[in-house]
Amino acid sequence: MVSRVVFGRGSFNQLDEILAPMRKGRNAPFIFYVDDVFKGNHWLTSRITLSYKDKIVYVPTKEEPKTSQIDQYVEDIILAHSELPSGIIGIGGGIVMDIAKAVSLMLTNKGESKDYQGWDLIKNPAIYHVGIPTISGTGAEVSRTTILTGPERKLGINSDYTPFDQVILDPELTKDVPKDQWFYTGMDCFVHCVESLNGTYLNAFSQSYGEKAFELCQDIFLGDNLSEKDSQDKLMMASWHGGMSIAYSQVGVAHALSYGLGYLLGVKHGIGNCIVFDHLEEFYPEGVVMFKKMKAKHNIELPQGICADLDEQQLNVMIDVALSLEPLWENAIGKNWKNKITREKLMTLYKLM
Ligand code: NAD
Ligand code: ZN
Structure with missing residues (x-):
């Protein structure tokens, strides 16, 4: 610590x-x-x-x-x-x-x-x-x-x-962070909470921090009565708690796939997580619904079709990077994650982005 x-x-x-x-x-x-x-x-x-x-x-x-x-x-x-x-x-x-x-x-x-x-x-x-x-x-x-x-x-x-x-x-x-960047980096925190709270590695330590950060994110990104100062103060503490939450658990599917986008295409962490998370209803149904609400409320348009022109070999590079992050998959899916997470599955997901 x-x-x-x-x-x-x-x-x-x-x-x-x-x-x-x-x-x-x-x-x-x-x-x-x-x-x-x-x-x-x-x-x-x-x-x-x-x-x-x-x-x-x-x-x-x-x-x-x-x-x-x-x-x-x-x-x-x-x-x-x-x-x-x-x-x-x-x-x-x-x-x-x-x-x-x-x-x-x-x-x-x-x-x-x-x-x-x-x-x-x-x-x-x-x-x-x-x-x-x-x-x-x-x-x-x-x-x-x-x-x-x-x-x-x-x-x-x-x-x-x-x-x-x-x-x-x-x-x-x-105070001078541009709005889009505020959202992307803020959503990194939100995704940390969702991945930690819905992971198999969850324990009371992670949960107590994760729940607090999650609550703060809801206030900040969906609440209506927050002053700019309160919002800045709360997001700084949400980030801290979200980080503490994953320190004793792990991140999950969004991070694994986002690392692939980052490695091959240089897509940055915050926006990469947003691009991926938008397509993860299957893994995090409630979190994704909430994410879409936040996106709409703040008029955020995410890039679409960033993988549309990639060839098999490029998609395979991203899949290799994603699959190499074993603890992330184990946290997200459980010990038998390899039965569920196949190369074809990841190929389909990447092609949606
Ligand atoms: P960033 O560091 O990429 O910065 C994003 C943009 O915001 C930059 O253009 C920067 O110039 C600008 N910016 C920063 N502060 C500003 C301010 N006060 N006013 C105006 N502009 C400002 O963004 P990030 O999302 O904070 O960080 C992403 C990086 O963090 C990635 O490299 C990722 O891998 C890493 N990361 C690390 C951990 C960890 O635990 N070590 C966790 C998550 C992400
Ligand atoms: Zn992150």
């Missing part, structure tokens, strides 16, 4: 105060990975104080993080500094959260990040790392994984050293 967290509008102002005691010396900088949407945004960047060799690295977020990109960031740090950093701080969405976590792990674990994709392969504790989300829904601020696309697979580095040492939850930072 994340060991320290502050919550509140304006809590981002405490950043300096939080970091100061963690500084290891003049040659051990704080490295800030900041979503490049904030480049030139004085309101946000003026609150990041740089001392000694501290540095801001603006991260492009058109594409999801790759293992090669993490290795490059790590090499850049090692070449530029005589000592390991005092800390790594990520300020942005799920992409930046994952980059901050992965870089902090790879600074203390030898070799290439692709070799750590999987479960509990990390040997050494990470560098002190801080997550500051600026968009809510993924739960990446609280989870024990960092999802990376490598040469062979899209898979997280899951480990006890992955979670942040400190998180700053300041809902005000989400």
